[in-house]
Amino acid sequence: xxxxxxxxxxxxxxxxxxxxxxxxxxxxxxxxxxxxxxxxxxxxxxxxxxxxxxxxxxxxxxxxxxxxxxxxxxxxxxxxxxxxxxxxxxxxxxxxxxxxxxxxxxxxxxxxxxxxxxxxxxxxxxxxxxxxxxxxxxxxxxxxxxxxxxxxxxxxxxxxxxxxxxxxxxxxxxxxxxxxxxxxxxxxxxxxxxxxxxxxxxxxxxxxxxxxxxxxxxxxxxxxxxxxxxxxxxxxxxxxxxxxxxxxxxxxxxxxxxxxxxxxxxxxxxxxxxxxxxxxxxxxxxxxxxxxxxxxxxxxxxxxxxxxxxxxxxxxxxxxxxxxxxxxxxxxxxxxxxxxxxxx
Numbered sequence: 435x436x437x438x439x440x441x442x443x444x445x446x447x448x449x450x451x452x453x454x455x456x457x458x459x460x461x462x463x464x465x466x467x468x469x470x471x472x473x474x475x476x477x478x479x480x481x482x483x484x485x486x487x488x489x490x491x492x493x494x495x496x497x498x499x500x501x502x503x504x505x506x507x508x509x510x511x512x513x514x515x516x517x518x519x520x521x522x523x524x525x526x527x528x529x530x531x532x533x534x535x536x537x538x539x540x541x542x543x544x545x546x547x548x549x550x551x552x553x554x555x556x557x558x559x560x561x562x563x564x565x566x567x568x569x570x571x572x573x574x575x576x577x578x579x580x581x582x583x584x585x586x587x588x589x590x591x592x593x594x595x596x597x598x599x600x601x602x603x604x605x606x607x608x609x610x611x612x613x614x615x616x617x618x619x620x621x622x623x624x625x626x627x628x629x630x631x632x633x634x635x636x637x638x639x640x641x642x643x644x645x646x647x648x649x650x651x652x653x654x655x656x657x658x659x660x661x662x663x664x665x666x667x668x669x670x671x672x673x674x675x676x677x678x679x680x681x682x683x684x685x686x687x688x689x690x691x692x693x694x695x696x697x698x699x700x701x702x703x704x705x706x707x708x709x710x711x712x713x714x715x716x717x718x719x720x721x722x723x724x725x726x727x728x729x730x731x732x733x734x735x736x737x738x739x740x741x742x743x744x745x746x747x748x749x750x751x752x753x754x755x756x757x758x759x760x761x762x763x764x765x766x767x768x769x770x771x772x773x774x775x776x777x778x
Contacts, residue, residue: 435504437467438576439614441482442683444727445695445701446498451723452702452710460567461498464544468577469585469594476501476539480546481733488728494556496728500547502540506572506601508561513539513547517554531630558601569605574598575612575659581640581740582627591647592639599651609648609658609702611641615667615693619686623659631765641767661704666756669763670696670749677745683731683738690738691724692745698755709754716746720723 439564440446446459462473464478477500488495498636501513515683516539539545547554561567580586602609618624627633638660645658652658671678681693689697702710709715717723720740724730730737741749755761762768 435462438465438688439575442688442709443691443730445694445728452698452714454714462502467592473502478544480544480549483728484535485728487726490682494553497546500545506605508565508567517551523681569607571610572607573610573612577613578614582636587640595647610658611644611660613638613641613660613662615664617687617764621773630671634664635767637664659704661701662756663700666696666700666752668766669752672763692741695741696749700757701751703757715750718743720746
């Protein structure tokens with residue numbers, strides 16, 4: 435459950451590839467989504483995952499599940515009723531007299547189930563055959579700037595307790611929060627988030643508070659986890675600034691394939707308690723990890739380079755140090771009683 439930090443370079447399928455396809459994954463992703471906004475918009479991948487690698491049959495593509503309840507529980511009655519009420523299936527076209535209706539899950543016709551009722555029918559048939567879904571983990575990320583800010587962090591905690599908690603209970607799965615990386619760009623207002631070390635530290639602290647809010651309400655076997663990808667980025671920021679810059683897409687916000695590889699290794703360790711097999715992760719031609727990616731970056735943008743084998747070895751080792759060995763970079767600032775504790 436997340437946003438472009440997950441769909442750039444198709445993080446779900448990348449993690450699946452690292453597991454020799456032993457992981458079964460599905461998703462509900464939407465660009466710029468927060469924990470709360472994705473409950474209103476649902477999936478936003480209709481245009482982005484409309485690619486050859488996503489094609490299943492006819493006009494059906496692997497867009498993921500259309501809403502968060504549909505993903506976690508295998509059904510969303512509100513979505514079914516909405517589509518039944520507002521769409522007339524006639525050669526796949528929506529009824530002309532419904533075009534001005536305001537949909538709960540419509541934010542510009544990017545939700546696949548609203549754009550193509552046959553896709554909803556496909557999902558319902560698929561989900562019914564595997565009902566209820568059996569999830570071991572739920573990987574979630576908030577809008578990157580939200581956990582580090584007081585107001586949006588409190589909003590995140592509220593929506594986790596009011597909406598997500600019930601669904602997490604029902605699935606029996608372990609929530610895993612993806613601690614997303616800090617970035618610097620003039621296209622976003624980042625003034626209150628500080629420099630890269632402070633932005634990283636505030637983001638991780640926000641996710642730690644998300645975990646603290648959920649933990650008392652979940653059984654021990656569903657204890658929430660954090661995948662510390664942001665701390666891995668900060669480690670490279672300290673150790674190899676030129677390589678840190680290569681972790682980013684040209685917009686200086688999203689991950690390049692190098693950054694996604696680092697994050698995928700971190701997530702993999704958080705799920706399995708061990709690093710991926712080196713034979714699965716490290717290749718002379720690293721592009722093989724993305725051979726089935728539905729999308730790499732926004733359409734019309736030049737492709738980013740894949741990591742070299744040498745770069746992949748270093749990124750793999752950083753992920754191991756941060757995730758398994760609990761390494762914390764010198765400039766990372768932890769918190770105690772709400773105050774910074776400097777590691778410098």
